[in-house]
Amino acid sequence: MLSVYEGFFSGGARIVHSDVIMGLVEGGQHHSVLSIHGEVHREATRQAMENDACYQQLTGAGVGVSTLGRSFGGGEGEVSTGFTGPELADAARALAGADVVLSLKEQPLSLLNQGGLPRRPVVVCLHRSDPEHQGAALDELKAAIADGKVVACVCCAESTRDAYQAAGIPPEVLHVIPNGVDLLRFRPDPARRLAFRASLGIPDTAPVVVFAARYATMKNIPLFLGAAREWLRREPAGHVVMCGTGMTADNQPALDADIEAAFGVEREELTARLHLLGVRRDMETVYAGSDVVALTSSFGEAAPLCLIEGMMCGAVPVATDIGDSASIVAGHGIITPPDPEAVASAWTEAVVGRAEFAKAHARSRERFSRTRMIASYAALLDGLHTSHTTTSATPPPLPEPL
Incomplete structure (x- = not known):
């Protein structure tokens, strides 16, 4: 599995997604992460990727994290554009080693939709209920679904599914997996x-x-x-x-x-x-x-x-x-x-x-458990990988010379 992040900075979506990766790794899957931005400037805070708690947790667990090295200071819904040859080459290398790609929200699709990259089934993890505020990112999502590149969207809430369906995303690709937390960590003390x-x-x-x-x-x-x-x-x-x-x-x-x-x-x-x-x-x-x-x-x-x-x-x-x-x-x-x-x-x-x-x-503790959430992700990803594994992923042999 390869997860593509817009960047590392404090926020609930990154915490949840990183925790999902950690849980899937604990269950035996192999994961790596590609971050489009190596530094993010938001909420009047400039933060290098290496200083982020999620980055530190992932790398501490042996998850490889690489970056295209960009610096981001944009607002909500903005997407990256103008990818260079070296950046696309780095992305291609990361994609080549993956069977399935997870996109943390729809913003990374501006990279994954670039022509010439290895084609892999993409699962987009959606964590908001306002697609109308996502600007060009929503258009990238629609384009990737129409192209068949995005095979599923995981919504962390019913409101997310309803909002994206109303925005024109086909209901058959929308799956709801509610957020969960580590009940051993989060408890009365x-x-x-x-x-x-x-x-x-x-x-x-x-x-x-x-x-x-x-x-x-x-x-x-x-x-x-x-x-x-x-x-x-x-x-x-x-x-x-x-x-x-x-x-x-x-x-x-x-x-x-x-x-x-x-x-x-x-x-x-x-x-x-x-x-x-x-x-x-x-x-x-x-x-x-x-x-x-x-x-x-x-x-x-x-x-x-x-x-x-x-x-x-x-x-x-x-x-x-x-x-x-x-x-x-x-x-x-x-x-x-x-x-x-x-x-x-x-x-x-x-x-x-x-x-x-x-x-x-x-x-209600079991309803909000991390274990339940990760098991649901694992079942969905395993099913998608099985249904989208074909021999066409391997180039056919060259013909014998005459």
């Missing part, structure tokens, strides 16, 4: 809870809301901060934690402006209990130390990983109704309208009802 709170000077009994997201328009940061202001006003002992790419004032001036706009004259008083942590590699500890995991996104989400990870660690999910959030949260947390006061009230309700929600979380 009293020791982690105490350690996390102690590291921030938060009292053991204080209510804590965590927001785990990158700084992006789709996450609706102003709504979250508006709710944080209302909640911190009402909860004098409460604390709010923000983590993810761009979630530090040092490298994200826009975040500072958002905080100023949300809190105004109350900024000095209330933001002493607002903690900006940036990217964390111990999210199991952050979630275990929190009472509520919040999501305020306005578009794009499919099956938000933060809700699942937080819930499995004991935090009650409170989210806007976007993607599959409602089905994930049903019976486990609270869905709110996109209104700051309503969101703040839901956080308080979640804190009060945390013990009861914990019972539902415990009953």
